[in-house]
Amino acid sequence: MRRTIMTGGGAAVLALAMWAAPLSAADQPKAEIKLPPAVTKTLEARFPGAKIDDVEQEKKEGKVCYELELSIDSANEGEEEEFEVLISAEGQILEIANQIDPKELPMPVQQAVKKAHPNAKIVKSESVRIGETGQAYEVEVKTEKGELELRISADGKIVSSEQGDEESEKKQDDDDRDDDDIQPKKD
Numbered sequence: 001m002r003r004t005i006m007t008g009g010g011a012a013v014l015a016l017a018m019w020a021a022p023l024s025a026a027d028q029p030k031a032e033i034k035l036p037p038a039v040t041k042t043l044e045a046r047f048p049g050a051k052i053d054d055v056e057q058e059k060k061e062g063k064v065c066y067e068l069e070l071s072i073d074s075a076n077e078g079e080e081e082e083f084e085v086l087i088s089a090e091g092q093i094l095e096i097a098n099q100i101d102p103k104e105l106p107m108p109v110q111q112a113v114k115k116a117h118p119n120a121k122i123v124k125s126e127s128v129r130i131g132e133t134g135q136a137y138e139v140e141v142k143t144e145k146g147e148l149e150l151r152i153s154a155d156g157k158i159v160s161s162e163q164g165d166e167e168s169e170k171k172q173d174d175d176d177r178d179d180d181d182i183q184p185k186k187d
Helices: 011-018 037-046 105-116
Strands: 018-022 032-035 051-060 065-071 080-086 091-101 121-130 134-143 146-153 158-165
Touching: 018 146, 032 051, 037 065, 051 080, 105 134, 105 146
Parallel strands: none
Antiparallel strands: 018 032, 051 065, 065 080, 080 091, 091 121, 121 134, 134 146, 146 158
16 A cells, blocks of 8 residues: 655644554554654655555664655656665654665675675665664575575674574674675676
């Protein structure tokens, strides 16, 4: 279900009725999510005209957050740009993720994937802006054991990994990796 972010006079009145979207949970019936006014205000200010394709409520570091899949008309006529935004209940943008071509991943990120999972195929890759200054990459790979989502820092350190839908986040110690092996690609 798509919704358009409204700006102007009627937005405040209609916001509560329009900002409910299905929460996807594997074994639970769908529930409605109502976005707090602070989240709605941030969306209207930062992404005017964006359509909400999906909303999930989650907890990050013990705080309620909303992960929204948005689409907005692109500069290229007839195309839409799709991205994900993680917003705190107070309206602070925590992350913005844009899908990118795996070839656009920085070399240290590509090398980290290859080193950790040599036979894996990259299925999806995203550039993730964290807060105002942080940068990371999320890479979904297909291995012989199934799908795996990796979060990798811009310098090539695997920060976390999730197996399929199961949230088994694993922190990787710096001692587990030999960063001296990471070399830039030579043309």
